[in-house]
Amino acid sequence: MQGFRFFALVGLALMLAAAAVTAPLRAQDRAVPYWASLRYETVNMRVGPSGEYPVSWVYQRKGLPVKVVRVREGWRLVEDHEGTQGWIAASQLNPERGGVVIGKGLAEIKAEPNSAAVVKWRAEPGVIGAVKSCREGWCDIDIAGRKGWISAARLWGSEALPGG
Structure with a gap:
């Protein structure tokens, strides 16, 4: 009985940890387009939806708003206030509106x-x-x-x- 409780508690802890890590990403899985903002001071925009694609622009402004216009796996096609479009990893975006x-x-x-x-x-x-x-x-x-x-x-x- 003690072993079952231990495994149940470990399982619960793992589920809570996974939820805490994935919550920001799930918050961005909604109808497009939607507003988001840059999570960090430096964020790379790429020409395609993967780290393998070249960087087309480097933003250096935490909180800068972007419009998410397309979703592909862990990447978001975004547009900035000047009309520039490119791909940013979802983890680099904050789902809060700016x-x-x-x-x-x-x-x-x-x-x-x-x-x-x-x-x-x-x-x-x-x-x-x-x-x-x-x-x-x-x-x-x-x-x-x-x-x-x-x-x-x-x-x-x-x-x-x-x-x-």
């Missing part, structure tokens, strides 16, 4: 989701943040701990996608 400020000039970050709301601060094009939600032309964004609302027209990553 956004990057686009357009000309400073973008106003407001206290509420409307054009008459108080401006909390302004963000330059290229600034990235975590997108919490978007509604009625406005997105709730967190930029390095500073929270507010930005016009969806000024944010790449605001578009509603089938996979989220």
Whole structure:
């Protein structure tokens, strides 16, 4: 009886460990396209869905949002805010939605989701943040701990996608 309990506990521990390791990858197995962001400071984009393919671009910006447009085994075909496409290993992506400020000039970050709301601060094009939600032309964004609302027209990553 003691042996059975031991093996049952070991089996349970192994299942929990496997779930913890694979949870981030499973979170990315959803309808495409969907939003994700770069998990690490340095991420390689490749010309094909394998480590055997040459690197076409090296991103050096943790949190940069990407649109996942295709899934193939452990690889994701992504598109960045400049329209560049390539393959990134799923383990290099964070399933959390991000956004990057686009357009000309400073973008106003407001206290509420409307054009008459108080401006909390302004963000330059290229600034990235975590997108919490978007509604009625406005997105709730967190930029390095500073929270507010930005016009969806000024944010790449605001578009509603089938996979989220």
